Amino acid sequence: MLEIIELTKKFGEVKAVNGISFQVNEGEIFGLLGENGAGKTTTLRMLxxxxxxxxxxxxxxxYDLIREPEKVRSRIGILFGGESGLYDRLTAAENIAYFGRLNNMDEGKLKERIRELAKVFDMEEYIDRRAGKFSKGMKQKVAFARSIVHNPDIMLFDEPTSGLDVSAIRNVHEFILDCKAQGKTIVLSSHTMSEVEKLCDRIGIIHKGNLVAQGTIAELLEQHSCGSMEEVFVKLVGEKL
Ligand SMILES: Nc1ncnc2c1ncn2[C@@H]1O[C@H](COP(=O)(O)OP(=O)(O)O)[C@@H](O)[C@H]1O
Ligand SMILES: [Mg+2]
Structure with missing residues (x-):
């Protein structure tokens, strides 16, 4: 379970995130939908x-984010968009292990877990090869494995498909849905309406740091007397996504 309470971040005079509150239940995907600069990354970086x-x-x-940040950190997995951030000189296994150690996993457990992940993601052939020369698809699998090495029950995805090609986007969507099937609690940010409509159980629309609406698609359509999510978005934000 994830409960966000009046979360706020100011950068000088800029209120990047302005007292937003929402809840996400186990096995649920909550989508934070907003334009560039709306406050999505700032929200997820705080979480x-x-x-x-x-x-x-x-x-x-x-666990409380402010009082027990280390406990929180050990329960969450993170996959943020952009570069995969793998170390080219380390093998796939070493890249994954590095994150496991950051999460204080013990070496025995870590070894076993990496073997398991290599199997799950079909990486056994190259798990001990250096990541530098991997294809995009191979790097993507290592990044997926790394994000769940410590078996977190909460997953944070910040625009995880931005800049990816069609098949890579499909892989990310499958990974997110697998996480959901395993009962994880998920927050996904996106500026792509179709992505949020496809994946999310509930949606929060974020605009200039404010959560201007939240609910299931059906609830949002009814609340705003609209026929599509795009209409809801234009009504609340005044722009097309
Ligand atoms: N480190 C920072 N310093 C100053 N302003 C920032 C910083 N990070 C984000 N902002 C500002 O906060 C607002 C929200 O940014 P961000 O959370 O990155 O939005 P999004 O991820 O939705 O595109 C923007 O106005 C952005 O310019
Ligand atoms: Mg962002």
């Missing part, structure tokens, strides 16, 4: 304990 909130907090897996 990931990478950025200190100005005020407000969140409870992740029973």
């Amino acid at each position: 990931a304990t990478m950025l200190q909130p100005t005020s407000g907090t969140a409870i992740l897996g029973g």
